[in-house]
Amino acid sequence: MLTQAHYDRRRLETHVENRTVYTLQNAELNVYETHLYAEQVELAFGNPVLASMLRGKKVMHLRNNSFDFFPGESVVLPPGELMRIDFPEARLDNPTQCLALTLANEKIDHVVDYLNDQYPRLEENREWAFTDYNFHFTNDLAVNQIIARMIFLFTENHPSKDLFADFMLKELIIRLMQTEARHLLIDQSEKHLHQSRLAFVIQFIRENLLDPLTIEQLSKKACMSQTHFFRCFKNELGISPIDFINDERIKLAKTLLRNPTKTIHDVCYESGFNNISYFNKVFKRATLRTPSEYRQGLG
Numbered sequence: 001m002l003t004q005a006h007y008d009r010r011r012l013e014t015h016v017e018n019r020t021v022y023t024l025q026n027a028e029l030n031v032y033e034t035h036l037y038a039e040q041v042e043l044a045f046g047n048p049v050l051a052s053m054l055r056g057k058k059v060m061h062l063r064n065n066s067f068d069f070f071p072g073e074s075v076v077l078p079p080g081e082l083m084r085i086d087f088p089e090a091r092l093d094n095p096t097q098c099l100a101l102t103l104a105n106e107k108i109d110h111v112v113d114y115l116n117d118q119y120p121r122l123e124e125n126r127e128w129a130f131t132d133y134n135f136h137f138t139n140d141l142a143v144n145q146i147i148a149r150m151i152f153l154f155t156e157n158h159p160s161k162d163l164f165a166d167f168m169l170k171e172l173i174i175r176l177m178q179t180e181a182r183h184l185l186i187d188q189s190e191k192h193l194h195q196s197r198l199a200f201v202i203q204f205i206r207e208n209l210l211d212p213l214t215i216e217q218l219s220k221k222a223c224m225s226q227t228h229f230f231r232c233f234k235n236e237l238g239i240s241p242i243d244f245i246n247d248e249r250i251k252l253a254k255t256l257l258r259n260p261t262k263t264i265h266d267v268c269y270e271s272g273f274n275n276i277s278y279f280n281k282v283f284k285r286a287t288l289r290t291p292s293e294y295r296q297g298l299g
Contacts, residue, residue, distance in 0.1 A: 001054050001148055002097065005155040006031060016087070017041055022154035025162045026107040026169055029154040030100040034090045041085045047102040048130065050176065051075050051083075052139070052147055056096030059086035062134045069098075074143065075136040076176060079105075101150065103173065111173040119235050121181075124196055130173065131180050142238075143179065146172045178238035185237060197222040198236055205245055209252060210272045213245055249273060250286045257295045264291050 010020040015035040022029040028047075040061075051074060058069040061084040062077075069075070077083070090096045108130045115128045139147070146168055153165045185199050201222050205213060218241055219229035233241045253271035256262055265276060268291075273279040283291050 001151060002031065003152055003155045005157075006151070009155070015092075017043070017085075024154065024165050026104040026166065028102045029150065030102070032096075032098045032100065034087045034096040035092045036087070036090055038085075038087045038090065041087070043083045043085060043100075044080060045077070045100065045102050047079055047105060048108060049077050049081075050101045050103070050172070051077065052099050052101075054097040054099060056087075056094060057089050058096060058098065059088060060136075061085070064134070065136075067136060069136075072144065073136065073138050074147075075134055076131050076180075077134045078132050081134055099147070099151070103169065107169055108173055111170050112177075114170075115174060115177065121236060122197065122232055125181075125236070128177055130177060135180055135183075137179055137183060140179070142175055143172070146175065175238065178236070182237040182239075197224070198233060201233075201241075202244075206248060209245075209248055210270070212274075215241060245272075246282050247286065250283055253279070253283060253291065254287075254294065257291060258298060264295075267291060 006020065010018075010031070010033075012018055012033070012035075016038045018033045018035075020031045020033075022031075034041075034056075053069050053071045053073050055071055060067055060069045060075065062075075062081065087096050112128055112130055119128075121128060150165065150168055150172070153161050153168065158164070185196065185202060201218050204221050205218070215226050215230060219226045222229050222232075224232065230241065233244075237244060239247070249272040253267050253273075256267040256270055262270070268276050268279040271279075273282070280290055283289075283294070287294055289297065
């Protein structure tokens with residue numbers, strides 16, 4: 001994901017957390033590369049930061065949890081949060097690469113105010129706010145694309161890159177807040193059943209995944225009009241109700257594909273799809289592989 005422009009600019013001065021810095025008006029991009037085994041390397045930033053793995057493996061130790069950190073994953077940390085990092089697999093021929101994108105508080109506040117004004121959350125939820133704890137998640141396609149685009153913008157020599165980056169930062173901050181809200185609703189839906197109409201709908205979807213599910217049916221469960229329900233669902237979770245249903249069915253299909261006695265047709269219908277062509281299309285869009293290719297990769 002790192003560009004040739006980065007390699008042309010960067011100087012390798014240390015084998016542990018070699019740092020290359022790119023600064024714009026509202027953000028700073030730090031690219032770290034580690035070429036040797038190391039433990040308990042400490043790192044902290046004065047601003048909110050998005051740390052994303054690009055290559056290799058780290059073990060992150062934060063104040064309240066530790067976890068393996070792989071490419072395609074990110075963690076958002078509040079200002080001053082101390083990271084202690086292990087590099088168990090870093091080698092000269094297999095360096096670990098990670099980026100840390102610090103965000104200006106003024107930019108975050110501006111985007112939060114805009115979102116609360118233009119796209120307010122349901123009254124049962126607190127207002128939009130940027131996370132104030134370390135939030136670890138797997139990037140979705142949109143976040144991956146923004147990260148790739150930000151690397152390109154920061155490393156290119158374009159006179160208008162501050163302007164271009166400003167648009168991307170706004171989208172990134174919004175998507176990070178929506179990702180956190182989605183995780184809280186999805187991962188803790190049972191906990192919030194009686195406080196959140198959307199959590200109630202999410203739980204209903206999961207319990208009735210094999211049945212036909214319609215926007216009309218789900219909006220009635222949420223006690224909303226169809227238009228209001230669709231808008232609120234997409235605003236809170238960042239995806240449409242149909243996309244969420246398909247995501248849940250694909251998760252089930254992945255589990256079913258581990259059973260070699262089940263045919264692809266079996267998996268299709270037992271995961272809630274009623275059309276094999278549509279199932280193949282949705283599965284490939286979600287995983288970049290057909291169900292058959294996914295099963296072969298399990299071997």
